[in-house]
Amino acid sequence: MQYPEPIAKLIDSYTKLPGIGIKTATRLAFYTVNMAEEDVTHFAQSLISAKRDLKFCSICGNLTEEDPCAICTDDTRNQGTVLVVEEVKDLMALENTNEYHGLYHVLHGVLSPLAGQGPDDINIESLVTRLQKNEKIEEVIVGTNANAEGEATAMYLSRLLKPAGIRVSRLATGLSVGSDIDYADEITLIKSVEGRTQM
Numbered sequence: 001m002q003y004p005e006p007i008a009k010l011i012d013s014y015t016k017l018p019g020i021g022i023k024t025a026t027r028l029a030f031y032t033v034n035m036a037e038e039d040v041t042h043f044a045q046s047l048i049s050a051k052r053d054l055k056f057c058s059i060c061g062n063l064t065e066e067d068p069c070a071i072c073t074d075d076t077r078n079q080g081t082v083l084v085v086e087e088v089k090d091l092m093a094l095e096n097t098n099e100y101h102g103l104y105h106v107l108h109g110v111l112s113p114l115a116g117q118g119p120d121d122i123n124i125e126s127l128v129t130r131l132q133k134n135e136k137i138e139e140v141i142v143g144t145n146a147n148a149e150g151e152a153t154a155m156y157l158s159r160l161l162k163p164a165g166i167r168v169s170r171l172a173t174g175l176s177v178g179s180d181i182d183y184a185d186e187i188t189l190i191k192s193v194e195g196r197t198q199m
């Protein structure tokens with residue numbers, strides 16, 4: 001027996017989310033049908049507004065309602081340091097520690113030869129342009145995750161930026177190997193910024 005079309009469509013939509021297979025999608029679809037109407041409406045509206053009202057900052061790649069983002073336009077932040085992270089969620093984790101007061105650059109990925117992801121596929125060119133335009137930036141701290149791809153990306157950035165006279169450092173890996181920045185606890189993150197090492 002086939003599902004009625006509205007639920008079949010809903011199942012299909014849920015399967016487009018990462019990590020959601022057909023079984024989970026089916027369970028979520030039936031759950032949604034049983035939710036209160038106002039909750040479903042609220043859910044649908046937050047999906048639409050997240051997509052419609054958010055954009056990526058043209059300077060740093062952060063998610064924002066206003067371009068440039070609140071971090072890039074904040075003159076009280078240390079304009080001499082840029083912390084490079086893989087994803088917006090890493091930036092959020094670092095911001096939540098309240099310990100880092102410089103600027104950021106979000107790569108939206110890492111170098112991954114196996115996945116066919118090279119320098120042109122992530123947000124590196126805009127970092128180079130930014131460094132060329134802004135003479136105040138003296139140090140780039142590479143805060144990619146402590147796994148093979150994160151390390152390869154850090155090495156690539158170091159080789160790319162050091163000849164231009166930029167100091168390049170790496171977040172200290174009190175972050176254990178293979179750990180993700182957005183899962184690290186605050187104390188570990190604070191220590192990893194303080195104890196960063198020159199590359």
Ligand SMILES: [Zn+2]
Pocket residue numbers: 057058059060061062068069070071072
């Ligand atoms: Zn920004």
